[in-house]
Amino acid sequence: MDRISPLISTSTLLWFIFVLYSFSKVYGNSEGDALNALKVQLSDPNNVLQSWDPTLVNPCTWYHVTCNNENSVTRLELGNASLSGQLVPQLGQLMNLQYLELYGNKITGKIPKELGNLKNLVSLDLYMNQLEGRIPSTLGNLQKLRYLRLHHNTLTGTIPYSLTTISTLQVLDLSYNRLRGHVPVNGSFALFTAMSFYHNPGLKLPVSSSGPIKSMIFLRRRTRMMINLRSIIIACNILSRDEKFYEVYESHLQSSAVEDVK
Ligand SMILES: *[C@@H]1O[C@H](CO)[C@@H](O)[C@H](O)[C@H]1NC(C)=O
Numbered sequence: 001m002d003r004i005s006p007l008i009s010t011s012t013l014l015w016f017i018f019v020l021y022s023f024s025k026v027y028g029n030s031e032g033d034a035l036n037a038l039k040v041q042l043s044d045p046n047n048v049l050q051s052w053d054p055t056l057v058n059p060c061t062w063y064h065v066t067c068n069n070e071n072s073v074t075r076l077e078l079g080n081a082s083l084s085g086q087l088v089p090q091l092g093q094l095m096n097l098q099y100l101e102l103y104g105n106k107i108t109g110k111i112p113k114e115l116g117n118l119k120n121l122v123s124l125d126l127y128m129n130q131l132e133g134r135i136p137s138t139l140g141n142l143q144k145l146r147y148l149r150l151h152h153n154t155l156t157g158t159i160p161y162s163l164t165t166i167s168t169l170q171v172l173d174l175s176y177n178r179l180r181g182h183v184p185v186n187g188s189f190a191l192f193t194a195m196s197f198y199h200n201p202g203l204k205l206p207v208s209s210s211g212p213i214k215s216m217i218f219l220r221r222r223t224r225m226m227i228n229l230r231s232i233i234i235a236c237n238i239l240s241r242d243e244k245f246y247e248v249y250e251s252h253l254q255s256s257a258v259e260d261v262k
């Protein structure tokens with residue numbers, strides 16, 4: 001027994017060190033590793049990611065990265081940074097991320113479905129890139145999201161209905177893509193006007209108008225309560241000044257028929 005004990009305690013100690021080491025490797029800088037995976041995928045001609053050193057204990061001293069008091073990443077701010085390359089699924093590991101700002105780059109490829117794991121995300125700004133493929137339906141899991149701006153990309157497919165369940169959503173911009181199908185009108189989407197969806201040739205809007213934006217807002221106000229209204233087609237009108245038109249238009253709506261007002 002006397003001989004075995006030191007042997008056991010040495011191996012226990014070694015085991016303990018091994019566990020600690022693996023633990024710190026897996027969890028200690030897992031967020032740094034996730035961000036480094038992104039860095040590796042990106043081409044960075046202006047060296048904005050130069051300070052991203054994966055050997056540091058955490059990424060909190062890296063430029064364009066903000067952490068909370070627990071050294072967990074809350075913001076990633078890389079807008080207008082001339083980055084190209086693709087996003088990585090590892091971004092979905094940044095569990096406390098609130099702001100993901102990657103707008104105005106030349107990022108290609110798909111939006112990783114793993115971004116739906118970012119339960120604390122408030123703002124997802126991937127606009128003005130070259131992203132393609134579908135909007136992942138997993139983004140509907142982002143139940144704290146307030147800003148979702150994906151405009152000016154080449155996204156295809158339909159708008160996932162899951163997005164209508166994000167009750168916190170305040171700003172939605174999906175314009176200038178190649179989305180198709182019907183724009184959802186229920187849930188949080190009741191707030192959004194045609195402006196959120198402009199320039200998607202295959203997309204069918206619930207309200208369509210060639211009138212100026214001011215009038216669109218007016219139409220919106222008038223149609224907000226008309227829950228069953230599927231579409232209004234208004235062509236060749238002078239919408240900006242003619243108050244009489246509005247009255248005619250309103251009575252058309254009250255007869256609750258879908259009308260082609262000419
Ligand atoms: C990003 O670049 C665009 C186009 O050059 C510019 O309009 C915009 O103000 C810039 N945004 C920020 C936050 O710097």
Ligand SMILES: *[C@@H]1O[C@H](CO)[C@@H](O)[C@H](O)[C@H]1NC(C)=O
Nearest residue numbers: 161162164165184186187188
């Ligand atoms: C909106 O309608 C779609 C399809 O009917 C449904 O899947 C989705 O859950 C609805 N959203 C809300 C917030 O009720």
